Amino acid sequence: MPFDFPYADVIGARRNNATGEPILTIGWRHEVEGRPGFVHGGVIGGLLEMACYEALDHEFGRDEQKPRLKPINISIDYLRGGVMTDTHAVAHIVRIGKRVANASAVCWQDDRSRPIATARMHILLDR
Template sequence: MPEIPLTPYARSLGIFVHGEEDGAPVLGFEFSSDVEGRPQHLHGGATSGLLETAGYALLRKELEQLGRAHRLKPINITAQFLSAGKQKTTYAKARIVKLGRRNANISVEAWQDNRERPIATAIMNILMAEPDA
C-alpha cells in the first residue's frame, strides 16, 4: 500500500493508516486526552476530523491512480453523530459515491468495536479545481 500523506492537523489528532480494504484506506486514532470532549468520550470535532481525513485520503488516492491533479475544495461536509464515541480506538473508511470531472461525492463511516454500528457518518461534496485555480 502506498504511503498516504497526512496533514499536520491529522497528525495532531494521532490519526494513522490502519490498513486498506477494497482499495480504500482505513484510518484510525486511539482515544487520548487530545481527542476527548466530555469526560471519557470522543470530541465531535476529533470525530469529524477523522471522517474528513478518511474522505480526502480516498479521493486523493483515486485521483492519483487516474493521473488527475486537482486542488480539492470543500463544497460542504455534513457529519451525523449516531452514538457517543467511547475510550476505544476509532476507525473510518470512505467510499466514493460519484466522481465527476469537477466534483466528487463521498460517504464516510466511523466505528469503534463493531463496524456494523457506526458512531458517525459524513457526506462530503468536494470541488476539484484545476491546480492553478
C-alpha cells in the first residue's frame, strides 16, 4: 500500500511490519546523504514525522471515521550521526484526545537501543 505523503517516495521509505509494529525503513542512497557518508538531518526528521503518522494510521486501522491528520508541531533531538546503512523509525502514541494526538518516535540504525534521533509530535485530528 503506498504512503499518503510524497516525501516517503522521495526518500525511499518502506513499511516493515514484521514485528507487528509500524516500523519505517530507508536504505542508503545518495539522495539521502547530507555531509559525506551521513544521512541528512532533514531526512531523519521526515522519517520520524512519517513514523508518527504511521503509528496513528495503525491505531485507527480501518475506521471509516478516521480523521485527517494535520501537524501542529514536532520537536526532534539529534543524538548522533546516521551513517551509510539502513535507518529505521517507529512511533508510539502517547495519547489520543478529541482534537489532538501526541506521539513519540525513535530512529535507529544497527542497534535499536542506540537511537540516532528521537521526536515528540502533536497532531491535530480534523474530524
